[in-house]
Amino acid sequence: MKKLALSCAIAGAMMSLCASVQAAEPIDPIEPVEVKNPALVELGKMLFFEPRLSRSGFISCNSCHNLATGGVDNLQTSIGDRWAQGPINSPTVLNSFGQVAQFWDGRAKTLAEQAAGPIANPLEMASTHEMAVKVIASIPGYAPYFKKAFGDAEVNIKRITEAMAEFERTLVTPNARFDKWLKGDKNAITQQELNGYKIFKESGCTICHNGAQLGGQSFQKMGVVRPYKTTNTSEGVKAISGRDQDRMTFKVPMLRNIELTYPYFHDGAVWSLEESVSIMGDLQLGKRYTKQEIDDITAFLKTLTGDQPKVEYPVLPPSGPNTPKFDPWAKAQTK
Numbered sequence: 456m457k458k459l460a461l462s463c464a465i466a467g468a469m470m471s472l473c474a475s476v477q478a479a480e481p482i483d484p485i486e487p488v489e490v491k492n493p494a495l496v497e498l499g500k501m502l503f504f505e506p507r508l509s510r511s512g513f514i515s516c517n518s519c520h521n522l523a524t525g526g527v528d529n530l531q532t533s534i535g536d537r538w539a540q541g542p543i544n545s546p547t548v549l550n551s552f553g554q555v556a557q558f559w560d561g562r563a564k565t566l567a568e569q570a571a572g573p574i575a576n577p578l579e580m581a582s583t584h585e586m587a588v589k590v591i592a593s594i595p596g597y598a599p600y601f602k603k604a605f606g607d608a609e610v611n612i613k614r615i616t617e618a619m620a621e622f623e624r625t626l627v628t629p630n631a632r633f634d635k636w637l638k639g640d641k642n643a644i645t646q647q648e649l650n651g652y653k654i655f656k657e658s659g660c661t662i663c664h665n666g667a668q669l670g671g672q673s674f675q676k677m678g679v680v681r682p683y684k685t686t687n688t689s690e691g692v693k694a695i696s697g698r699d700q701d702r703m704t705f706k707v708p709m710l711r712n713i714e715l716t717y718p719y720f721h722d723g724a725v726w727s728l729e730e731s732v733s734i735m736g737d738l739q740l741g742k743r744y745t746k747q748e749i750d751d752i753t754a755f756l757k758t759l760t761g762d763q764p765k766v767e768y769p770v771l772p773p774s775g776p777n778t779p780k781f782d783p784w785a786k787a788q789t790k
């Protein structure tokens with residue numbers, strides 16, 4: 456089934472060929488992950504919620520990737536250190552493990568590589584890797600957790616990011632109604648939702664939004680048929696490759712739990728799912744959908760909301776005598 460889905464994606468515009476392959480859908484159900492090292496996941500969860508990894512002692516990964524709100528902050532762009540205005544919309548951490556790369560422009564290959572970014576990003580947590588290690592090592596209550604996860608209590612940035620990545624790997628959202636339908640429960644979605652899926656598939660949305668995540672597998676231009684107008688200055692993949700033709704090329708976002716992860720697009724400019732569907736049809740496929748078609752596709756997209764991870768809020772160990780005293784209002788360092 457995976458293979459067929461892939462060949463459908465490659466077939467691209469030849470969607471009729473794709474539809475004729477019986478039972479092959481361009482979308483796969485998402486499955487729960489097997490936890491191999493529960494101690495590493497537990498430590499990663501603590502670190503994901505750990506505000507002392509930030510300069511202010513206040514911002515954690517969960518501040519911007521709130522697990523109570525679909526793994527995002529539901530803001531146009533994120534708020535970082537000293538209320539800094541972030542440059543781009545925060546994508547969800549839910550199901551992010553299965554993507555080809557992390558970040559809108561794919562500049563991190565793995566989740567562990569990704570996690571090193573925000574800790575030291577001056578617009579986000581604004582700490583440094585040295586400081587993060589020093590802080591965690593100074594909290595006596597962490598030692599047993601590192602020991603259990605890694606065999607000894609040494610704290611380093613590689614271990615911190617590895618643990619976070621292992622926790623994030625568990626943040627999958629199986630059992631969406633659409634997955635139940637994919638697995639054969641024909642009553643799991645309504646006729647309208649099924650209509651929406653057919654339009655989604657037949658008009659070509661699945662050329663880019665396919666696989667188990669309905670995205671996260673390729674980089675595509677935003678504005679294939681018509682340019683996308685935005686005041687956001689992000690250049691997408693061009694920022695990495697330096698090539699002009701990569702301007703406005705972004706990692707295709709996943710559409711799992713899309714009902715929860717508004718506002719939409721890299722600039723977070725669109726708050727309604729209907730409007731984002733309409734824009735996608737127009738700019739990516741040159742299609743002007745009727746209101747009915749937009750409503751149907753939107754209804755389908757809402758069947759992609761799965762079971763949200765049941766995360767028991769971790770109790771973090773208190774600071775030790777050598778843990779720095781945080782001062783969120785300390786004068787900004789001048790270089």
Ligand code: HEC
Pocket residue numbers: 503514515516517518519520533534535536541543544545546547548551554556557558559560566569570571573574578579580619
């Ligand atoms: C201040 C808000 C903020 C904080 C704090 C933050 N992030 Fe993010 N995160 C973002 C934004 C914004 C992006 C997108 C940046 C980009 O693509 O250039 C992002 C991207 C990501 C991605 C990539 C998702 C994808 O689909 O590409 C992951 C995974 C992630 N963050 C995990 C973390 C972890 C782990 C931490 C804690 C170490 C963290 N984030 C802290 C705002 C934040």
Ligand code: HEC
Pocket residue numbers: 655658659660661662663664674675676677679705706707708709710713716718719720721722731732735736739740752
């Ligand atoms: C050519 C590839 C391509 C096609 C075809 C395509 N998309 Fe997209 N889609 C993207 C890219 C790239 C983005 C991110 C654009 C941005 O943020 O600037 C995106 C973003 C989205 C978003 C917002 C996701 C988020 O988290 O912000 C939705 C919803 C969406 N697409 C739905 C659709 C629908 C529905 C269709 C069919 C009408 C479709 N897409 C067709 C590439 C595509």
